[in-house]
Amino acid sequence: MKRDRRHAAEWDENEAILQSLQDDIIVTNLDGIILRASKTSGDIYDIDSADIIGRSVYDLEKEGLFTPTVTPMVIKEKKKLTFVQTTGAGKKLLVTGIPVFDQQGSLKRIVSYSHDVTELLEVKKYLKSMEEEIEKVKTELDLLRNKQFYDDGVIANSNEMKKVLDVSSQVSGVDANVLLLGESGAGKSLIAAFIHRKSPRCKGPFIEVNCGAIPASLFESELFGYEPSAFTGASRKGKLGLAELADGGTLFLDEIGELAPEHQVKLLKLIQEKKFLRVGGTMPRKVDFRLIAATNKNLRKAITERKFREDLYFRLNVVPITIPPLRDRTEDILPLIDHFLNHFTQKYGRDRKLDEAVIAHLLYYEWKGNVRELINLIERLVVTSPSSLITTDCLPEHVLEGGAADYADTPAPLRQILNDVEKQVLLHAKKQYSTTTAIGKALEISQPSVVRKLKKHGLN
Structure with missing residues (x-):
């Protein structure tokens, strides 16, 4: 009887120690x-x-008390294991299983x-999402630094461009996909940015992807991003794709x-799905963006040639x-010249003006490179001109x-050519001078002639 009482006392002591621990x-x-x-368990x-004493962990797992169970994994590996377990209430537990062997090693x-x-x-999880958000903002800032500088507005004096802006304004309020068509340098990027600024998404990012500038082997990783170390040379942190941005x-x-x-x-x-997988990823990611595409190619022809999917x-x-x-909207040429001349004189701190003869050449130049060529030329003139004129x-x-x-090769009547030149010169002078007297003095014609000519061209 004494042995039994001593054994019971030892048992109580061990149990008390077990229950004093704050761990499960x-x-x-x-x-x-x-x-x-x-008790913590x-x-x-x-x-x-007390209700789980004598119960099987396999039965408890089936009942949804926890998953996975540690016992079979430790029996299989015969070593200490640590993993994350989920309880029926959704708690996440860091569980460590330890094998206990007898003197014979069993x-x-x-x-x-x-x-x-x-x-x-x-x-x-929150920190990871914050890291991704910080990376997203950093990437957006890099993209903004590389954007064209003339996002302050769209110059449209011609009826052709006014129609473009009217349609762009109408579609900006809805999320319908837009396809911008036109020659290289005509201003497709500018119109895309215009639609974005007018849209309900204006406070969100405007991410431009030049499909022609990204190598085919990198396009998927650039557009969709990739998981950490997804391929040789990939960042260990992974990368956000442009679609996610x-x-x-x-x-x-673009392109x-x-x-x-x-x-x-x-x-x-x-x-179609607004979902994608990062390169090396298995979990679909959902995105919500408004799509605008642009091209200078004939996509219908590309479809017949099996180069573009219908x-x-x-x-x-x-x-x-x-x-x-x-070249088809000549009314926009002079305002564009004025706009970019003003921009580059401020940018480089140089006071520069265009001679009337220079303006005449620019008005009748073909501009095969469109607005982009005009911008480059004006910048060149401001930088290389040795004098203010x-x-x-x-x-x-x-x-x-x-x-x-x-001029002589232009297939138009001489009267029309002279009339167009006169209108553009008057328009340019009107922007430079505030009175008809000053305009007449600059053009070396009388003030009444200025008034008459302005009225003739509807510039009064």
């Missing part, structure tokens, strides 16, 4: 039957710990203890006609907008040959 501790045999459990699993018991790391994992804003796909056929399929899926074309071509070349001596040879020297 469970002991099972090789069959998965729970032999001991601390019951608290973590939302059950009385496995006898499995001891496991756990810590509730639900809050820790939530914090980790456009979430909540506008995705502008869409240059897209390789194998990428057209994936782009079509992105447009189903993708119809997805893109919901609202087509054709931007006319600069930019004369024809500063003009490149191809502009001299393709400008005013081509």
Whole structure:
């Protein structure tokens, strides 16, 4: 009897030690039957710990008390294991299973203890999302630094461009896909930015993707991003794709006609489902963006040549907008010249004006490179002109040959040519001088002649 009482006292002492621990501790045999459990075990699993004594961990897992169970994994590996377990209430536990061997080295018991790391994992998840958001903002800032400088507005004096802006304004309020058509340099990027600024998504990002500038081998990783170390040379942190950066804003796909056929399929899926997989990823990511595409190619011809998918074309071509070349909207040339001359004089701190002869050459130049060529030329003239008055001596040879020297080759009546030149010169002078007297003095004609000519051209 004394031995029994001494043994009971020892047992009570061990049990007291077990229960004094603040950790969830469970002991099972090789069959998965729970032999001991601390009070904390019951608290973590939302059950009385006494109710799981003698129960099988396999049955408890089937009942949804926790998953996965540690016993079979430790029996299989015969070593200490740590993993994350989920309780029926959705808690996340960091569980460690330890094998207990007898003197002969045979496995006898499995001891496991756990810590509730639900809050820790939530914090980790939050920090990861914050890291992605910071990376997104950094990338957006880099893209903004590389954007064209003339996002302050669209110059449209011609009826052709006014029609373009009217349609652009109408579609800006809805999320319909827009396809911008026109020659290279005509201003497709500018119109895309205009639609974005007028849209309800204006506070979101405007992400421009030049499909022709990204190598085919990198297009998927650039558009969709990639998971950490997804391929050789990939960043260990992974990378956000341009489609993900456009979430909540506008995705502008420029030069869409240059897209390789194998990428057209994936782009079509992105447009249809607004879902994608990062390179090396397995979890679909959902995005919400407004799509605008642009091309200087004839996509219908590309379809017949099997270079462009017809189903993708119809997805893109919901609202087509054709931007006319600069040579077909001559009323815009002089305002554009004034705008960019003012911009570059301020940018480089140089006071520069254009001689009337220079203006005449520029008005009748063909502008095969459209607005982009005009911008480059004005910047060149401001930078290279040795004096404040930019004369024809500063003009490149191809502009001299393709400008005013081509008047005689222009298939239009001389009266019309002279009339157009007179109108443009008057318009330019009116912008420079505030009174008709000053205009007459600059043009060396009388003030009444100025009034008459302004009225003639509807500039009064």
